[in-house]
Amino acid sequence: MKYVDEYRDRDLVSALTEKLHRQTDRPISIMEVCGTHTMSIFRHGIRNMLPRQIRLISGPGCPVCVTPSGVIDAFVELAGRSDVIVTTFGDMIRVPGNTGSLADARAKGADVRIVYSPMDALTLAAQEPDRMVVFLSVGFETTTPTIGATLLAARQQGRDNFFIFPANKIMPPPLDALMQDPRLQVDGLLCPGHVSIITGAESFRFLVDKYGLACAVAGFEPVDILLAILALVKQVNSGKATVENCYGRAVTGEGNTRAQTLVDEIFTPVDSRWRGLGVIPASGLALRDKYSAFDITKKLDIHIKPSGEPRGCQCGKILKGIRVPEDCPLFRGRCTPANPIGPCMVSSEGTCGAWYRYGGLERKNLEGKQ
Amino acid sequence: MCLAIPMRVIKIQGGSDDLLDPDIAVVDADGMQKEVRLDLVDRKPEIGDYLIIHAGFAINCLDAENAEINLALMREMAEGMEDEPDRDAT
Numbered sequence: 223m224k225y226v227d228e229y230r231d232r233d234l235v236s237a238l239t240e241k242l243h244r245q246t247d248r249p250i251s252i253m254e255v256c257g258t259h260t261m262s263i264f265r266h267g268i269r270n271m272l273p274r275q276i277r278l279i280s281g282p283g284c285p286v287c288v289t290p291s292g293v294i295d296a297f298v299e300l301a302g303r304s305d306v307i308v309t310t311f312g313d314m315i316r317v318p319g320n321t322g323s324l325a326d327a328r329a330k331g332a333d334v335r336i337v338y339s340p341m342d343a344l345t346l347a348a349q350e351p352d353r354m355v356v357f358l359s360v361g362f363e364t365t366t367p368t369i370g371a372t373l374l375a376a377r378q379q380g381r382d383n384f385f386i387f388p389a390n391k392i393m394p395p396p397l398d399a400l401m402q403d404p405r406l407q408v409d410g411l412l413c414p415g416h417v418s419i420i421t422g423a424e425s426f427r428f429l430v431d432k433y434g435l436a437c438a439v440a441g442f443e444p445v446d447i448l449l450a451i452l453a454l455v456k457q458v459n460s461g462k463a464t465v466e467n468c469y470g471r472a473v474t475g476e477g478n479t480r481a482q483t484l485v486d487e488i489f490t491p492v493d494s495r496w497r498g499l500g501v502i503p504a505s506g507l508a509l510r511d512k513y514s515a516f517d518i519t520k521k522l523d524i525h526i527k528p529s530g531e532p533r534g535c536q537c538g539k540i541l542k543g544i545r546v547p548e549d550c551p552l553f554r555g556r557c558t559p560a561n562p563i564g565p566c567m568v569s570s571e572g573t574c575g576a577w578y579r580y581g582g583l584e585r586k587n588l589e590g591k592q
Numbered sequence: 593m594c595l596a597i598p599m600r601v602i603k604i605q606g607g608s609d610d611l612l613d614p615d616i617a618v619v620d621a622d623g624m625q626k627e628v629r630l631d632l633v634d635r636k637p638e639i640g641d642y643l644i645i646h647a648g649f650a651i652n653c654l655d656a657e658n659a660e661i662n663l664a665l666m667r668e669m670a671e672g673m674e675d676e677p678d679r680d681a682t
C-alpha cells in the first residue's frame with residue numbers, strides 16, 4: 223500500500239533504531255499525547271526498539287477516556303428516554319458510568335446505535351422523524367470538524383429532530399496544564415498527527431516558547447514514530463527546542479484552514495472538565511447561539527451531576543502520565559477488557575487496554591529504571 | 593477513532609456546490625472501499641490521489657510532492673549513520 227509500506231520499511235526502521243541508540247546518552251521522557259500513537263507504539267513493538275533511557279509516557283489523548291463519569295451518566299440517562307435514539311462512536315458504548323454503561327442501557331431496552339460517522343446519525347434522523355436522534359459528540363480537533371459539517375448539513379436539510387450532546391474538547395489547554403504539574407517531568411512531546419492535520423504543527427509552538435519543550439509531529443507508522451523520537455532526542459541533546467514536523471506528507475504549519483473556519487463558525491470555547499485533570503479553562507467546545515437549537519442539553523435541560531471516578535480506578539493518574547496501568551490494583555484482576563472498570567480499559571485507544579492487549583511490556587523501560 | 597491509513601480515490605460522485613449534493617469520493621485501501629465526504633478538504637482530489645479519512649470525512653488530501661520530501665528526510669536521517677552522534681541535522 224502506498225504511503226504505508228514505505229513507512230514500515232525494515233531497513234529504515236533498523237537504521238533509525240540504531241541511530242537512536244547512538245544518540246541517546248541521557249534519560250529522556252517523551253509523552254505521546256494521542257491514543258492512536260499509544261496503540262501504534264504497542265502494536266509495532268516500538269518500546270522494545272528504544273534505548274532504555276528513553277521513557278514513553280501516555281498522555282490524555284483518548285477522547286473517551288477523558289470524558290468524566292458525570293457526562294457518561296448523563297448519556298445513559300438520556301438513552302433511557304423512549305423518545306430518544308442515542309447514536310455514538312463504538313468506543314463509548316461500554317464505558318461504565320456510575321449507573322452502568324450505554325451497553326447496559328441498551329440491554330434494558332434503550333435505543334443506542336453505533337455509527338461510524340456523525341453523518342450516519344443525521345441519515346437516521348431522516349428515517350426516524352418522530353423521535354429525537356442525538357449524536358454523542360465526543361472527540362478532539364480531528365473529530366469536531368466532521369460534526370460541524372454534519373450540523374451544517376442538518377441545518378440545510380431543515381432537520382429538527384437531530385441533536386448533538388456537545389462534549390468535544392481541544393488539546394492545547396490540557397497540555398498546558400500538564401506541563402505545569404511538577405510531578406510530570408517531560409522532555410519532549412510526540413504531537414498528535416491527525417489533530418495536527420487540522421490545527422497545524424504550529425499550534426504546539428506555545429509549548430516551546432513557554433516551557434522549552436521539544437515537540438515533534440508524528441505520523442502513525444513505525445518509521446514516522448521513530449523519526450519523531452529521534453528528532454526529539456536531538457533537540458534535547460542540543461538544548462534547542464522547536465516544533466519539528468515529521469509528518470510532512472499530511473501536516474502543514476497552519477493546518478486545514480477550511481476545517482478551522484467551519485469549527486469556529488459553529489463552536490465556541492468553554493471551560494470543561496477532564497477526567498483526572500479537573501476543570502480546564504477554555505478546553506471544551508459549546509455550540510454558538512446560532513446553532514444552539516441542535517444542543518440536546520438545552521432542549522431537554524440536562525445538567526451534568528458531579529461524580530467521582532469508579533472506585534479504585536486510577537485512570538485519572540494514568541491520563542496525567544504519573545501512573546502506569548500496572549500500578550492499579552485492579553489491572554488484569556477485576557479490570558479487563560471484557561469487564562472494564564474504567565474508560566482507559568474500554569477504549570481501543572486507552573492506555574490500560576493497550577497494556578492489557580499487548581502484555582504491559584517493558585515496565586522497567588516505562589518507569590525509567592535502568 | 594482515527595484511521596491512520598490513507599485511502600486511494602477511485603471515483604468521485606456528486607459535484608454541485610449544494611450541500612445536499614456534496615462531493616463524495618469512493619476510496620479504497622487493500623480492497624476495502626468506503627464512501628467519504630469531501631466537505632472538509634480544501635482541494636478536490638483527483639482519481640488516484642490519497643485521502644486521510646476520519647469519521648466518514650476526508651480531512652486531508654495527501655500531497656505527493658510533500659510525501660517525497662517526507663520520505664527523503666526520513667532516509668536522510670536514517671542514513672548518516674557514520675555521523676558523529678552530536679552532529680546535528682535539520
Ligand code: SF4
Nearest residue numbers: 536537550557564574
Ligand atoms: S486498570 Fe481498570 S480500574 Fe485500573 S486504572 Fe485502568 S481502567 Fe481504571
